[in-house]
Amino acid sequence: MGNTNNLDFVRLASVLVLILLMAAAPAVAENELQYQFSSDENFGLAYDTRQLLAQSEGEESPSDVETDSAEASADESSDDASKISTKELSQQSANPVGKYAYIFTQFASTWTDGDLNTGDSHLAGNITFQPIIPIPLDGSGKDEWRIVTRPTINFSIEQPIPQGPEDNFDRKTEISDLLVPLPLALPDNIAGRWLLALGPSFSLPTASDDDFSNEQWAVGASGVFGYISENWMAGCYPQTYFGFADEKRSDDKSSARFGNMFYWFFYNITDEWQIGTNPTIQWNDAADKGNKWNVPVGLALAKITKWFGGPVRVEFGVDYSVVREDDYGEVARVKFNLIPVVGRPIKKAIFGGD
Numbered sequence: 001m002g003n004t005n006n007l008d009f010v011r012l013a014s015v016l017v018l019i020l021l022m023a024a025a026p027a028v029a030e031n032e033l034q035y036q037f038s039s040d041e042n043f044g045l046a047y048d049t050r051q052l053l054a055q056s057e058g059e060e061s062p063s064d065v066e067t068d069s070a071e072a073s074a075d076e077s078s079d080d081a082s083k084i085s086t087k088e089l090s091q092q093s094a095n096p097v098g099k100y101a102y103i104f105t106q107f108a109s110t111w112t113d114g115d116l117n118t119g120d121s122h123l124a125g126n127i128t129f130q131p132i133i134p135i136p137l138d139g140s141g142k143d144e145w146r147i148v149t150r151p152t153i154n155f156s157i158e159q160p161i162p163q164g165p166e167d168n169f170d171r172k173t174e175i176s177d178l179l180v181p182l183p184l185a186l187p188d189n190i191a192g193r194w195l196l197a198l199g200p201s202f203s204l205p206t207a208s209d210d211d212f213s214n215e216q217w218a219v220g221a222s223g224v225f226g227y228i229s230e231n232w233m234a235g236c237y238p239q240t241y242f243g244f245a246d247e248k249r250s251d252d253k254s255s256a257r258f259g260n261m262f263y264w265f266f267y268n269i270t271d272e273w274q275i276g277t278n279p280t281i282q283w284n285d286a287a288d289k290g291n292k293w294n295v296p297v298g299l300a301l302a303k304i305t306k307w308f309g310g311p312v313r314v315e316f317g318v319d320y321s322v323v324r325e326d327d328y329g330e331v332a333r334v335k336f337n338l339i340p341v342v343g344r345p346i347k348k349a350i351f352g353g354d
Helices: 002-029 049-056 062-066 069-076 086-092
Strands: 101-113 122-138 145-149 153-162 169-175 178-181 194-204 216-228 232-246 257-268 273-277 280-284 293-307 310-323 329-342
Touching: 086 257, 086 293, 178 232, 194 232, 216 257, 293 329
Parallel strands: none
Antiparallel strands: 101 122, 101 329, 122 145, 122 153, 153 169, 178 194, 194 216, 216 232, 232 257, 257 273, 257 280, 273 293, 280 293, 293 310, 310 329
């Protein structure tokens, strides 16, 4: 048994390293923005923090008041991430409904356990791909109405799947269903420092294996509720889904009623460094009693740095499920998040705006 676990770990680590190297290059290649960094060893962004604070309060920055107020006004409404400070970029990179686009990729090792397993916890891998794409609808700058979609694709690696009796598992490497939330965010001139968004969400039966799918189309609601202060930010991003059309659904699967809630808190240690938490709660109302919830808590460390010629948010975190499925569910997760800043694919408002 020990040799088998060691072999699984080596295979998992090799796959994760290879995918990390392959995923980094195309993600950063899409970055069309040019950034200026200081020459110090920490790659600190050479932007003015005072200008950021003035912009976040809706006021003109001190330096611009003294020089050119028209230029200050233009900077306030700019969607170019190079015109904001390191601190603002650090906060906005953790904002799920901000005006900047990111390619979020999580590489994780997970441990699962439960009543169906009488031995040690099972190690597996997981890659989550979530491009964060703002779609401007009307207005610009602080007056911009936008949908910020965050489609989620999960790729499970050597995931143990219970096959009935105790200690009977089949390991699989598959892709899960596609989740597409579409919350509409309030403009900054209305929301201020609050993060407020609400909209529909959709689940598509795109999984490569029935064990990773609800085998049905689902629709629900998604929302973002949070706050950004000068030195910290917090919020939650709930999503709900309810099945309405089957896609060759198995007889043993009931109508889908599930959801999740990503919640976060980050505190700025410095302009580049943040510490906080960002786990995701999972809920499945169609599951049996005792298997409906998985509620993790965690600790994460994040930094804005320079990789491949552009700004990248790098996160390392650990989650532990204080509530989990009785039969079999995730116990813990060690995760590495790679989040490069990229150019907005849609720059002009669809229905008008400068």
